[in-house]
Amino acid sequence: MNIIENKSKYIWFSFFKNVMWIKNIDYKFNTFFAEKKKNNDEYNLYFTYSEKEILNSSLHNLIFIIKNFEEYFFNLNQFIIKEILEKINLEEFKKNVENKPNSEFLRKIWFLLEKILKIEIKFSSEFIVKKSYINILNDEIFIVFDNSRDNSWIISTEQCSRDRKFKIIDNSLWEFGKFNPIIIKQKLNKNIFETDFNKNLENINSEFDKEIIEKAVNYLYTKETKWSLEIEWEHFHQSKNRWFLKLISNIPIKEKLEKNDIIDFYNLIYNDNKLDYRKEQNYIGSWNWMMWENIIEYIPPKSEDLEELMNELIKFYNKNKKSLNPIILASILSIFFVLIHPFLDWNWRTSRFLFQYSLLNSWIWIIWDKKVILPVSAYIQLNKSEYYKNLENISSNLLDFIKFDENQNWEIEVINQTKNIYLNLDFTEISNYFYKVLDNSINIDYKKELEYISTFYKIYSFIDENYNIISNNISFIAKNIISNNWILSISKRKVLEKKWIENNILEEIQNKVKKDFY
DSSP states (O other): OEEEEOSSSOEEEEETTEEEEEOSOOOSEEEEEEEEOTTSSOEEEEEEETTOOBOOOHHHHHHHHHHHOHHHHTTSOHHHHHHHHHTSOHHHHHHHHHHOTTOHHHHHHHHHHHHHSOOOOOOSSOOOOOSOOEESSOTTTEEOOOSSSTTOOSOOGGGSEEETTTTEEEOSOOOTTSOOOBEEGGGSOTHHHHOOHHHHHHHHHTTSOHHHHHHHHHHHHHHHHHHHHHHTTOOOOHHHHHHHHHHHTTOOOOSSOOHHHHHHHHHHHHTOOOOSSOSSOOOEEEEETTTTEEEEEEOOOOHHHHHHHHHHHHHHHHHHTTTSOHHHHHHHHHHHHHHHOOSSSOHHHHHHHHHHHHHHHHSOOEETTEEOOOOHHHHHHHTHHHHHHHHHHHHTTGGGGOOEEEOTTSOEEEOSOOGGGGSSOBOHHHHHHHHHHHHHIIIIIIHHHHHHHHHHHHHHHHHHHHSOOOHHHHHHHHHHHHHTTTOOOHHHHHHHHTTTOOHHHHHHHHHHHHHHHO
């Protein structure tokens, strides 16, 4: 028996090894505990109230959870919800419904039992639910995705099916065993919907000449390529990265994304000739030299589940492309891709390319008649721990559901079925994170790039007009003055002195530039 005291105003939930923390909630019960069954991964759920009353009925527990913690219940993996429903004693449930046919929470559970378990519950006597229709999901908490209609996203109750038997409006639109990402409206940064990034770009560009903007835009592609490599600890090298630079400079605008597109993108990025997704099991881990053991941190799905999972992702993307907020859509496409790791290597950079692809296919950012990408990888690289923390928020509990064996060569074999584990993950915080990345990329990185290029060419023109110095040396002087806090360092002066530029000339240039352009 594992008893968790509620000393810090948080409650610990543990549904079938799915662990989550609910913080800063001050309800009347003091203790929650879970009893693990022998030789089984399941848990019996109990709550201890302040009066020390224990509710050991699965039905009563479920009513309590849906009533008070709806956000967390519907955030569980589908197969966990299914197993929780299977624990309910149907005879006990029917008696409760017959006694209280208008109960909102009993009606929700009744609806879920029939929809998810695919059963029809027959009662001893007929009755009619007399209350008004209610939504199965609280639309003040959740954003609802529609996987049953093309080009629908957040839907009104008028679009949803109404079940007269339960008086339930099915705004969940779940298809059990299908990809249903979760977005919790209450936690979503509302600026995702309110910020007009195109307007921000127009306002920034209005401060600079067209020539400066064109030079900045051209550099964005090189910058994204460079930083995307450095996230994975690779050094920028022109020959190694020409494929990625070529592809990201010519992101195609397509009506639909298809499997062959993703494989082609991968092959173009890495100059490879893959024909399909991986056929082997991969994992993410590290080696503990002190303990001489392999630390497994994350395991993607089995290779035989990849085709169906990727098809679900592509289907979701195509159906929601024209209506779903571009940041949320790009976040889901990019992060779900990296979570299932469809290739043995280089999934991370491919996922960031897909983020750019999705944005450009939803928001076509045009600057002086040229579509552009924004260097999101620069912010990610400079704030790498924040990037991985947001990934871990989604992936940290998934390993608990994977059963695997590891051989003496540290190769692993996943034993259980993995597809359902990845189907309804919460993408709220990662969407907030990518909003922050884009906001920073436009309002800070892009603007700084314009300011840098504008200042560089002002300094370049000043030196070129007033001193007899060749072009390469002018560029060297301008770059180093700007990057070194408007001071030309002693080491750089020595380099220039070897090129027959006297120190007194350099001192004069430094002082005039600092006075006129700082």
